Structures are given as C-alpha cells and as structure tokens.
Amino acid sequence: MDAIMEPLYDVFGYILGLFYGLVNNYFIAIALFALLFKIVLLPSSISQQKSTAKQARLQPKLRRIQERYKGDKNAQQKIQEEQQALYQREGTSPMAGGCLPLAIQMPIIFGLYGAVYNPLTYALRIPQEFLEILKNIVTEQKLASNAGRTIEIIVIDNIEKIWNAALEAGVDASVLERIKVFGSEQFDFFGYSLSTNPSFKVFNILLIIPILSCLTSLATSLIGHIRSKRNNPAMASNPTMGCMTFGMPLFSLYFTTMFPAAIGIYWIINNIYSFVQTLLVGHFYSPEKIIAKQMVEETIYRRSKEANIKLIAAKKNEE
Numbered sequence: 001m002d003a004i005m006e007p008l009y010d011v012f013g014y015i016l017g018l019f020y021g022l023v024n025n026y027f028i029a030i031a032l033f034a035l036l037f038k039i040v041l042l043p044s045s046i047s048q049q050k051s052t053a054k055q056a057r058l059q060p061k062l063r064r065i066q067e068r069y070k071g072d073k074n075a076q077q078k079i080q081e082e083q084q085a086l087y088q089r090e091g092t093s094p095m096a097g098g099c100l101p102l103a104i105q106m107p108i109i110f111g112l113y114g115a116v117y118n119p120l121t122y123a124l125r126i127p128q129e130f131l132e133i134l135k136n137i138v139t140e141q142k143l144a145s146n147a148g149r150t151i152e153i154i155v156i157d158n159i160e161k162i163w164n165a166a167l168e169a170g171v172d173a174s175v176l177e178r179i180k181v182f183g184s185e186q187f188d189f190f191g192y193s194l195s196t197n198p199s200f201k202v203f204n205i206l207l208i209i210p211i212l213s214c215l216t217s218l219a220t221s222l223i224g225h226i227r228s229k230r231n232n233p234a235m236a237s238n239p240t241m242g243c244m245t246f247g248m249p250l251f252s253l254y255f256t257t258m259f260p261a262a263i264g265i266y267w268i269i270n271n272i273y274s275f276v277q278t279l280l281v282g283h284f285y286s287p288e289k290i291i292a293k294q295m296v297e298e299t300i301y302r303r304s305k306e307a308n309i310k311l312i313a314a315k316k317n318e319e
Contacts, residue, residue, distance in 0.1 A: 124178055150195065213253065
C-alpha cells in the first residue's frame, strides 16, 4: 500500500516541507497547507453552491410534476422519469455536491498521512545518507521491535539515546541538534508526539483533537443545513441531508482517532476554513443572487432569440 501511495506522500510532503521551511513552525505549516488546498478547491465549492441554487429554482417544477400524477397507480415511476428528464435539461442532479468534498479530501489526507510519518524526510529535509545511518542505529539498538513506517518518529523520540553512535557513524552534530529541537518544540503536542493516534481508551490531552474536530465539523454542517432549509425547504427535509448534517461530525469524531494527531489538527483547521468559506460563499454566491442572475441571462437570451426570429420573418416578407 505504501508503495502505491509513495508518489502522493512525496508531493504533499514536499509542499508541507516548503511551508515548514518558510515559517519554521510545524503547526503553522499544517495550517498553510490546509489553506492552500482550500483555495485550490474553492471553484468546486462555488460550483456546488450554484447547484444548490438550481435545486432551489427547480422546486416549483418538481412539485408540479408530483401534483400531475397524484392518484396515478404508477405515479412514482412516472414522477421519477419526469424529474430525471428535468434534471438532465437543467444540467443538474438531486445529489449534486453530496460526498464530493469528502472524496476530494481523502487523497490529501492520505498524502499528509505519509508526510507526517516522515518528518525528517519532508519537513527537516535531512540528507538521505544521514537518515539511513540513523535508521540503522535505531534498528541495531532494538529501540523498536517493528519500526515500519514509524521509524523516523522513533529516531526523533530516541535522538539523545543514539546521539553518540550517530556521531561515530559520521552524522553531523548540527543535524542531530536540528532533530532534537524539532522533536521537543515542533513535533510535540502538550508532551505527546504528533504521530500518536488519539484514543478514547486512553484519557489524555490528545482527546481534545477528535472532540474539536467533531464540534468544528458540526458548526460547518449546521450553517450549511440552515442555509439549505432557508433556500430549499424540500431538500432540507430530505433524510439524506439530515444524515450528512449530523453524520459528518460523528464521522470526524471517529476518523481523527484512526490517524496521527497531526492529521486531526489538519482536519480541525480545515473545518474552520470550511466554516468561514461557507459564510463567504453563501454571501457572495447566495442562491437568491445566482437565481436572479440566471433569470436575467435567460430573459436576455429569450428576447434576443425572439428578435432574431422577427428579423428573419421580416426579411422573408420583404422577399
């Protein structure tokens, strides 16, 4: 699995490393990383908002379709067929948006996952020859029974224990000092490594991460649900919408216990950005404004078409 994801680790690890090099603070680097991808994905959010506006505008037509077949024994099938045809004509879907934002987030999460487990490679950019020496020393001294993907974390946690052996093996003292400072100041969350998974089985400060993740996700979901209820009452009462509104925060609560604390911190920061983005996109691209713009454009198009038809008819009469 790691071999398949390696290109993703390299890309996101490189970006995270760039930010860390600029600010020399791992938390701020993660925040900038999240902001970058939130900006990159902004067009998708705007497109989703426009789809929401289309849904709101279609509601009267959808209700007329339902009323037309009221009492018909094959009503459900006919309603679905006509509604589907309407969606196709309008270029939208009842599930527009849906799980797309989460689906887009997953590759970013997995890319960051690899970067978090390899901070010496991506954040500190330790030369590969020194890294191999440090990893070998950790293995030889049996500081971990099965290092696997966590071997760079083990190096950070045991840097003082392997210090002398590393110097003798040719690792520069400046490199060891950088790793020591990083481990104590940058890769630490109130005494716990950012590579540690929060767990409800162990009561410690890391539990604040899944809790904050749930709360920030809930805030974003609620503001989105309130706007949907205001703009499209029929869709807001849809069970699927309710499931997304309250299901995503619960998912966040569980999700952030599956990954290192650094992933949870990214998730919290991303939720905060999402909340702000929801407010801003809702203001500048409100369904009311989008629908009004669409109506103006359609009116202009219709009048232009009518004028062309009259012009063609007039020319035929002249002939």
